Amino acid sequence: DAGVTQSPTHLIKTRGQQVTLRCSPKSGHDTVSWYQQALGQGPQFIFQYYEEEERQRGNFPDRFSGHQFPNYSSELNVNALLLGDSALYLCASSLDPGRINSPLHFGNGTRLTVT
Amino acid sequence: SQQGEEDPQALSIQEGENATMNCSYKTSINNLQWYRQNSGRGLVHLILIRSNEREKHSGRLRVTLDTSKKSSSLLITASRAADTASYFCATDARNTNAGKSTFGDGTTLTVKP
Structure with missing residues (x-):
């Protein structure tokens, strides 16, 4: 029974670039939520x-967008990356x-570093 | 800002001792959950307690909930070195759908062998 899988595990991007993160939910689950975890928080x-x-959205700007596919997998897209977007x-x-x-x-996360 | 606050921020104990962590929150809730996170990895769900429950047990874990004080505690008995991790409480606010959880900033537990 596969758990939640995320890819990639690590990513380094430059300020202003765009990034796409991917997630496959646990078998039998149809809902995907995305969270940002800054260091120490x-x-x-x-x-x-x-x-x-x-369905629900937190206090994040429109630069953060997403998509869910018919197989329930999901993508998180972040445009115009800022240094402050560095997080898990x-x-x-x-x-x-x-x-x-x-x-x-939860999956094990994608560590994004913006330089 | 986070709704939940854990106390203490850090806790260091010897193997075999009990560890108690506390969590406070601000709004009415459907439930409160506790999660564990090993360094840099994903969160593992430990226990969920509903707003109409006062105490719940799972193995060496005991969770209490006091909705009048908007607080919860997590007790880990007979701790082991493998319990070393960060522990987070999370709440689902009343009148919101599941999945939109509000987390505190966690308690870092170190269990010394």
Whole structure:
């Protein structure tokens, strides 16, 4: 039973560039949420995808966008990278958002460094 | 800013001792969850406690929830070196859908062999 997988594991980009991160959810899960974790801090919610639509969004600018595919996998895109975007980006899968009290299953993240 | 705050920020104990971490939050919640994170890796879900529950156990873990004080505690009994990690509490606010969790900044636990 495959868990949540993310790619790539590490990425180095230059300020102003664009980046795409990828996530495959745990088998049986149809909802993907993305989180940003800065060094020494807890994860912050970016947005969530369910049924190929963005369902919930946190306080992140429009430079952060995403997509969900019919097989439930998801992408996170960040445009016009800033130094402050350097962080660990975590993908979490779960059952549909209407099922409250369902825990999140996290991948090991993508470490993005912006220089 | 984060809704949850863990206390203490760092905790160092000897193997075999108990470790207690506390979490406070600000709004009404559907549930509160505890996660563990080993250095630089993903978070592992430990336990979820619903807003109408007061205590929950899972193996060596005991979680309490006091909604009147908007606080929770995580107790790890008979700690092991392998318990060394960062521990985060997360809340799902009432009237929001699942998956949009608000995390604190964590407690870093070091268990010395």
